[in-house]
Amino acid sequence: MRLVSPTIVRLGVKSIFGRWRGVLLFVLPLVLVGLAVLARALVGQSEEGSQHTLYGLGLVVVVPLVALLATSGLLAPEIDDGSISYLLAKPVPRSTIVLSKLVVAVACVLAFASVPMLLAGLVLRTDDPSVAVGFALGSVLGGTAYCALFALLSVVTRHAVVVGLVYLLVWEGLLGGLLDGVRWLSITRWSAEVADRVAGLTLVAQLPLTYALAAGVVVIVGGTWLTGRRLRAFNLTGDE
Amino acid sequence: MTEIRIDHVSRWFRNVVAVNDVSMTIGPGVTGLLGPNGAGKSTLIALMSGFLAPSAGTVTLDGEPLWRNEQVYRRVGLVPEREALFDYLTGREFVVANAELHGLPDPGAAAERAIALIEMSDAQDREISTYSKGMRQRIKMASALVHDPPVLLLDEPFNGMDPRQRIHLMELIRTMGAEGRTVLFSSHILEEVEQVARQIEVVVAGRHAASGDFGAIRRLMTDRPNRFVLRTADDRKMASVLMADPSVRGARLRAEGGIELEASDFGRFSEVLPRLAREHGVRLHEVTPTDESLESVFSYLVSS
Known part of the structure; x- marks a missing residue:
């Protein structure tokens, strides 16, 4: 059996761009690149300014939101309205269903978060392309990990989008800014560490790159596996 | 020969018991699962289609467990009760996708055959979001039939269908049963079930209340x-006249006027009542059955 089902990928792409969420996916990167162009035109090249845009807006806001929109748009509505039963009532391994959905979600992250990050970085820092590359690579790690996490949320709770947003605001945003120790358990900070190392910045202090990478992989593999497991024991009941 | 066997199955959700120690065997031919709303029909179908684990007991398809066993879907076609479909696809795209997911060698041809079978060829290139309730039901049916399964499970398939579509679907279900498939459908309407099903299983309040061919169930009910x-x-005068007839088991004069009557043989009673009234010159103002609701029929079955 194939690991990824082309049929589920095709259905996934259609479902994302067949809903209003699809429009939001275009808006977020446009804002990021637009702001980068504006900053460059008004302020010129500045190390601090580019970091504010690429980190504060890019890694902290755009990457997780694109991952949340893409992943929850792929799983949560189908679980909510029960149409996932048409995928589940098939002799297809549950891991294949999850992997196929994640392929679409990660492709969205690449197209609507990582590529715009690269563009925004290149616009902001023509003198140092390593900044753009660093942030783009960081967004790949962070975005993929967020997709796996939000996929798991989608099969665990019916309020995946709300729980995901609260997690982003409270844990990654509020507590991450206040408490230093959160960096050990923060996907955004792991992705920032990748940007740090590639571009020679210090967005996050005292976080080994190997730890950041390993933690990201644990979330990606663990989230995918747990999602598949959960889907295998999926309870579908009627309206009774 | 394909057989679904439910063996001493119970299913509870926290402290609510949805299915209570049910045992039944669904064999080839059409079986109707009859019961009032909330009786546990959908829970039973979810158990039989591997979408719910039994809290106690076993559910098997030819000896194989249905829970956590996605390979059984090669032999099972499921038509869920819920309306939701992939609305952004056309009917044809939807059925083709189902065929692909089953790994069929020629998904296009299989989809075409299934769509022709349920007579949706004309509307197959329209988006599902434009479909009526009956059309949705039929395209769901096509998706369940696309891999030609020996077992077909349908949850309330006649809901929302107009009379013509209903007759067509009944015809289709009968054909499926005559071909030797194991077909099970649920309904809360006796007339619907007895027109199609050879075997009827009645569930009431999570319990298996009765089982038999429609003649036996009909007799139990009437x-x-x-x-x-x-x-x-x-x-x-009317009460004393009626008491003399064997079809009447008891009569009581109510304080507020009127007669409370219990008839044991409904067929005879309905024939005798107007005749006796005319013969004795008593005018009938009102005849009201007091327990005709389906729920009372079902509760009678449970208590017997």
């Missing part, structure tokens, strides 16, 4: 004592 309230020009 032979039960029927209660009526009569209002006549002369209650006392």
